[in-house]
Amino acid sequence: MNLLRLDASILPTTSSSAQLADLAEAEWHAAHPTSTITRRHLATDPLPAEAWALAATAGFTPEAERTAEQADALRLAADLAAELQHADAVLLAVPLYNFGVSQHVKTWIDLIIAGAGPTNPVLAETPTALITTLGGGYGPGTPREGWDHATPYLRRILGEMWQAELTVITRELTRAASDPAMEGLRDLADQQHANAQAAARAAGKVLAGR
Numbered sequence: 001m002n003l004l005r006l007d008a009s010i011l012p013t014t015s016s017s018a019q020l021a022d023l024a025e026a027e028w029h030a031a032h033p034t035s036t037i038t039r040r041h042l043a044t045d046p047l048p049a050e051a052w053a054l055a056a057t058a059g060f061t062p063e064a065e066r067t068a069e070q071a072d073a074l075r076l077a078a079d080l081a082a083e084l085q086h087a088d089a090v091l092l093a094v095p096l097y098n099f100g101v102s103q104h105v106k107t108w109i110d111l112i113i114a115g116a117g118p119t120n121p122v123l124a125e126t127p128t129a130l131i132t133t134l135g136g137g138y139g140p141g142t143p144r145e146g147w148d149h150a151t152p153y154l155r156r157i158l159g160e161m162w163q164a165e166l167t168v169i170t171r172e173l174t175r176a177a178s179d180p181a182m183e184g185l186r187d188l189a190d191q192q193h194a195n196a197q198a199a200a201r202a203a204g205k206v207l208a209g210r
Helices: 016-031 051-058 068-085 103-116 151-161 180-208
Strands: 002-007 036-041 089-093 127-133 165-171
Touching: 002 016, 016 036, 016 089, 016 127, 016 165, 016 180, 051 068, 051 103, 068 103, 089 180, 127 151, 127 180, 151 165, 165 180
Parallel strands: 002 036, 002 089, 089 127, 127 165
Antiparallel strands: none
């Protein structure tokens, strides 16, 4: 058994998304203590920003005419796609940044599409948990309702395009504890945190097949 864990926080030592992912991972590890966990941290070890363009253009270039950089990018794309396809379960911890996914996450997704092909359901029948954390509130009736452009996009890629058996855990209001302007939301933030912790543990059990 192999769990692929992907993190994307630019603040890994204080990451809310990583803390929740740790709970899910612990449940998976408890069920599979001798199995493998493959880790990829897109923020601390980012993929080359130019790799996707090189891999994409290489696909339209005869092999004999490809540059060394294009060949390297194609190999990277193929390796990332294989890493994902070989996982028995997938755990992603992806914070919301500037109302969307970070460039690191987008590069990872684009390279996998380049390596596996745009119609390849690379996560078909693979239990997958997406943990996403948001500093503010983006739900119905909030001033920024509809401003979360990350979660719908990730649902579309993971669940619809790649056909994962997807569970989504969301924790909003992560800035409430430190932002004086959000003091009135701290009780709600604490409840959302507790709910997300319970959901992360439950998702870990689903990943583990329990």
